[in-house]
Ligand SMILES: CC(=O)N[C@H]1[C@@H](OP(=O)(O)O)O[C@H](CO)[C@@H](O)[C@@H]1O
């Protein structure tokens with residue numbers, strides 16, 4: 001280890017004494033102005049991770065996803081989200097950083113002195129038995145936040161300190177970086193994932209989409225709210241590649257140059273939480289609409305019914321649509337692995353609407369697994385299946401296909417013409433659907449493909465089941481770390497006694513459910529409630545928020561709904 005080089009470059013990225021950082025649900029996420037030393041250290045860690053994995057490419061994505069810029073505007077929304085940039089690391093096949101390395105990330109980011117940094121690096125090298133003579137390869141991308149450009153430089157110094165190589169992909173969506181990383185690391189594999197680069201990503205998705213929708217009636221235009229983020233640019237390029245004979249799209253909220261507009265009163269998170277159309281999109285009956293988040297890894301659909309009422313098709317609806325369609329094709333094509341039907345499963349979190357779980361498990365007879373919040377948890381659980389569908393209610397998710405099942409899709413031996421047709425659709429789906437990570441653009445094409453083949457409108461799709469009324473509310477408290485969730489986030493172990501109080505409130509309503517957990521990405525506690533009627537949900541939500549606010553250090557306004 002070239003300690004003198006590390007110490008020299010560290011001088012340019014000094015940490016403020018009081019700053020504390022945690023590698024949470026989605027990596028480090030905090031005020032951009034405090035992130036410079038964190039990025040330097042993440043560069044060091046990414047280099048070590050690459051060396052540990054025989055020089056495989058490790059990705060670093062600089063983004064704060066759905067979080068807005070920290071500007072003071074009338075609404076409460078941006079004031080609650082002062083975490084305006086962040087970074088997360090990507091493993092060689094596009095997964096999130098392996099969990100055993102998260103404590104290293106936190107420890108390194110918090111090291112106070114230069115001696116602490118060296119001691120921490122030495123500890124990681126020794127514990128992980130890292131051969132420092134190995135080359136390290138790190139690739140970085142960022143979303144459209146202006147602070148990102150400088151943070152790339154901080155990361156670069158970290159990588160250089162361990163004599164590593166840094167590839168800078170510039171501005172990309174988060175899933176495009178994951179895609180590139182998977183491509184880079186599978187170049188020499190039996191089944192390379194694809195060619196590195198934005199244009200190849202668009203072409204791969206577009207070719208697969210067109211191969212299946214060719215000859216079908218084109219759907220009416222899709223209005224996409226791009227949250228004034230990187231998704232605007234990417235969707236424009238994707239739509240151009242697909243061509244208007246196949247896909248009509250109108251992109252709104254595409255003002256990437258004004259960073260204070262990013263995710264402000266628009267985007268997938270806003271639409272999901274507020275259950276209304278974003279600013280900048282005048283929703284009328286008959287329109288098909290969708291919203292992306294700031295780094296384009298989430299998507300939700302919506303429309304207005306005949307009475308003009310806002311109707312949301314969230315991640316749960318996307319998951320059940322995909323699961324139903326794929327299961328049907330697997331049956332029609334008679335797909336087997338060693339004589340058995342492929343193992344099929346749906347992965348959800350506690351935020352999934354109870355109706356979706358019931359529909360999937362009872363009506364569709366799909367095994368449903370629950371994990372903690374955060375895609376990394378869902379992704380790993382989905383890998384246990386041959387076909388694992390995973391979605392968070394907020395619209396973040398994908399469908400994973402095992403190597404065995406992908407091989408089975410290509411096995412046309414003894415298959416009828418009808419069966420081969422279904423196999424071809426499955427094959428194309430496995431290409432359209434990003435296997436590295438949940439991807440708003442790829443998920444959008446999956447949905448569009450299914451609706452095209454099924455000849456379904458958004459309201460037809462919505463008919464499968466009716467969501468139970470629900471609310472998700474952010475409560476600001478002085479210290480959210482006192483809330484310790486257990487049982488896949490459905491209960492609280494601490495503060496002692498709070499869970500009993502929540503249970504007592506929930507008991508007052510029929511078919512009700514509520515849970516409280518600290519956010520891993522924002523400085524808030526999230527309260528979720530669900531019940532049979534909107535009135536019940538509203539009452540229950542106020543009761544639970546009041547419990548949290550009054551009993552456990554509530555800050556700011558005491559209005560919850
Ligand atoms: C309720 C909710 O939507 N939580 C989101 C949010 O995490 P929190 O830990 O709840 O802040 O951001 C994560 C990263 O994008 C996402 O994986 C997760 O689902």
Ligand SMILES: [Mg+2]
Pocket residue numbers: 065066293294295296297298
């Ligand atoms: Mg995101």
